[in-house]
Amino acid sequence: MHYSRTGTGEPVVLIHGIGHSGRVWETVPELLKDDYDVIAIDLPGHGASPKPGSGHGWSLADQCAQIEEFFDELGLDQPHVIGNSLGGAIALELGARGSVRSVTALAPAGFWSPAGLGWAAGVLTTLKALSYSPTFVIRLFGSHPVGRRLIMWPLYAHTELLTQDDFVHDALNIRRAPGFLANYIRLPFYQYRGTPQMPTAVLWGDRDAILLPTQAKVARRRLPQALHATLKGAAHCPQLDVPERVVEHALSTMRRADAGRRPAAAPSITAAS
Known part of the structure; x- marks a missing residue:
């Protein structure tokens, strides 16, 4: 499993969403590295990571098992995890399996209604189709702020922060x-039903155009013990839009875990950003 690593301290693993790579975390590793050993992975079949190895498949349970093997290989004893979208669902699943010390999930998959799932599938299908444009066209769109906005608005509220290289890499x-289609065809059958037994935060951008903010209400009902926060001015990938707010909530959650505290029916809140 390919990864990048920076910083010193207790380990925190960053898990990206469908079709992305560890690069999507932008400045988050830099904001955490003074206090934590930050490891941004490429999920199986994404970025520079190959397809699942022998004995593993594409289910979330299999991907969790591969990540747990990765923890063992690096000698990580229950690291903190921060995940976005598909990675948010995986982070919550790792929490339910007791493999991690704390969970911060950004717009996690698995809380959708049929209508919400249909909307997300439509947006992802459009992004997938557009990615097959000739590479020179992708570079042309990526060279202009308007072009980046036209294509990437479902993912990022502040597309002006994307560079051309970021845009081309994403596309x-x-x-x-290969992990895009493999997860895409399986996620419609997925709902998160677990219960993490460690400090957990669920964060949702109020401008999320893929996993719509109404899904945050479902997450609040299913995970009453977690802290829930709305990130104002953020879309589906708030780690680009409001990285400082993401890190603020993640640090609070990780420090509660590091202090040995257990969440006890923490109230849901809405935090302005």
């Missing part, structure tokens, strides 16, 4: 990652 990764 080509969506095109080439």
